[in-house]
Amino acid sequence: GIFISMVAQRIEPNYDESKVPVYELPPLLVSAKGKQIKSIKQWESIRRPEILEMFSSQMFGKTPGSPFTTSYEVVSVDANALDGKATCKQLRISFSNGNTVRSMLMLIYLPNHIKGKVPLFFAYNFDGNQTVSTDSGILFSNHTSENKRGLKVRRWPIEMIISKGYGVATACYHDIFYDEKDKHAESILPLLGYDPGQSLEGDSWQAIGAWAWGMSRAMDYFETDSRIDAKRIALMGHSRHGKAALWAGAQDQRFAIVISNESGCGGAALSKRAYGETVAVITNSFPHWFCPDFSRFANNEQSLPFDQHELIALIAPRPVYVASAVDDRWADPKGEYLSAFHAGEVYRLYGYEGLPSEEMPALNTPVISRVGYHIRTGVHDVTDFDWQCYLNFADKWMK
Ligand code: GTR
Numbered sequence: 001g002i003f004i005s006m007v008a009q010r011i012e013p014n015y016d017e018s019k020v021p022v023y024e025l026p027p028l029l030v031s032a033k034g035k036q037i038k039s040i041k042q043w044e045s046i047r048r049p050e051i052l053e054m055f056s057s058q059m060f061g062k063t064p065g066s067p068f069t070t071s072y073e074v075v076s077v078d079a080n081a082l083d084g085k086a087t088c089k090q091l092r093i094s095f096s097n098g099n100t101v102r103s104m105l106m107l108i109y110l111p112n113h114i115k116g117k118v119p120l121f122f123a124y125n126f127d128g129n130q131t132v133s134t135d136s137g138i139l140f141s142n143h144t145s146e147n148k149r150g151l152k153v154r155r156w157p158i159e160m161i162i163s164k165g166y167g168v169a170t171a172c173y174h175d176i177f178y179d180e181k182d183k184h185a186e187s188i189l190p191l192l193g194y195d196p197g198q199s200l201e202g203d204s205w206q207a208i209g210a211w212a213w214g215m216s217r218a219m220d221y222f223e224t225d226s227r228i229d230a231k232r233i234a235l236m237g238h239s240r241h242g243k244a245a246l247w248a249g250a251q252d253q254r255f256a257i258v259i260s261n262e263s264g265c266g267g268a269a270l271s272k273r274a275y276g277e278t279v280a281v282i283t284n285s286f287p288h289w290f291c292p293d294f295s296r297f298a299n300n301e302q303s304l305p306f307d308q309h310e311l312i313a314l315i316a317p318r319p320v321y322v323a324s325a326v327d328d329r330w331a332d333p334k335g336e337y338l339s340a341f342h343a344g345e346v347y348r349l350y351g352y353e354g355l356p357s358e359e360m361p362a363l364n365t366p367v368i369s370r371v372g373y374h375i376r377t378g379v380h381d382v383t384d385f386d387w388q389c390y391l392n393f394a395d396k397w398m399k
Helices: 040-056 160-163 207-222 240-251 279-285 293-295 308-312 333-349 384-398
Strands: 069-081 086-096 103-112 118-125 169-170 229-240 258-263 322-326 372-378
Touching: 040 169, 040 240, 040 333, 086 207, 103 118, 103 207, 103 333, 118 207, 118 240, 118 384, 160 169, 160 384, 169 207, 207 229, 207 240, 229 240, 229 384, 240 258, 240 308, 258 293, 258 384, 279 293, 279 384, 308 333, 322 333, 322 384, 333 372, 372 384
Parallel strands: 118 169, 118 229, 229 258, 258 322, 322 372
Antiparallel strands: 069 086, 086 103, 103 169
16 A cells, blocks of 8 residues: 655744753764864864765755856945045956856955055845945945845944954855745856756755855955955854855855854754754755755754754864844854854864853853854844944954
């Protein structure tokens, strides 16, 4: 006979702390073969590559190494932006493999009062470069047809960042992979060997992998700009961009600091807690974000051979900052805190202090060592308070 099994898939978030399953975190400092990792050398040659491989083959997908060429076209330079306080530069970065061409429009502000190379924050925007400022000279990013000029200025305190002596650069993440399912053909994937006719393999990269790739392409540019100090780039990402930032920072060690602003499930939050947004919820709503095989862990987080504290540990020994908001329960603040806390084991191996707080710190009270964390009042967002904390963190480690 034929048995048709109808197992109801739970695709609801959990907001009940008592329903968080009893879980055990995979050990950071024990190799797949059971070897204790006791030195930096063993971490870097044995354990770190193992962990990177798990995230690559089972979560974010493999980043292809296919060749492509890059060109930079400076579209505009305004040496007197922000009443003379900044230089504003726009450039189109084009990628080509001979057949396929894709481009990303980058907007950069550099402080005029600093002589020499400046440290800089890079973060994607969600709705186009023209949303981060009301300046009418800012060009629309690809795919952004309607004028949303200035819509997100609140999240981009450009003057504050400039006055502290940092540059800030942004690009729209849709330039790299338009954030909807079935947009693979238009994304940068075909540039790197993806054939739109072919079905996706279990470990194929998708949007988050592509967004992380784009962050590394921004870094490629910073290395060529004589006014930017590519050794002092802080990579910041909010929410889905925070997931991509952690993955980019894990793979690309050129980023000096990585900041996860409320990245939640698939970012800083521990998957095994299954609190707020779960693997089932996220892979159901966003089938185009992770590699296809990641959905095998939906309602099955116990079988994950890794968890997100290990993603953060891949950034060690570089400074990393994780931030939560108390009303952003969807992103599981406690799970974000615990990841940052447990990653400390690898920071200690390097002789640095991990997160100096054995408990969730009080609201609006950042705790900072080589790992930083805060939970602020309010909802899922990017606020001036968040930026002030990131600037202080950058002052501590990049000045
Ligand atoms: C939500 C998603 C989260 C987070 C958020 C955002 O819809 O479930 O994982 O990425 O969007 O990016 O703001």
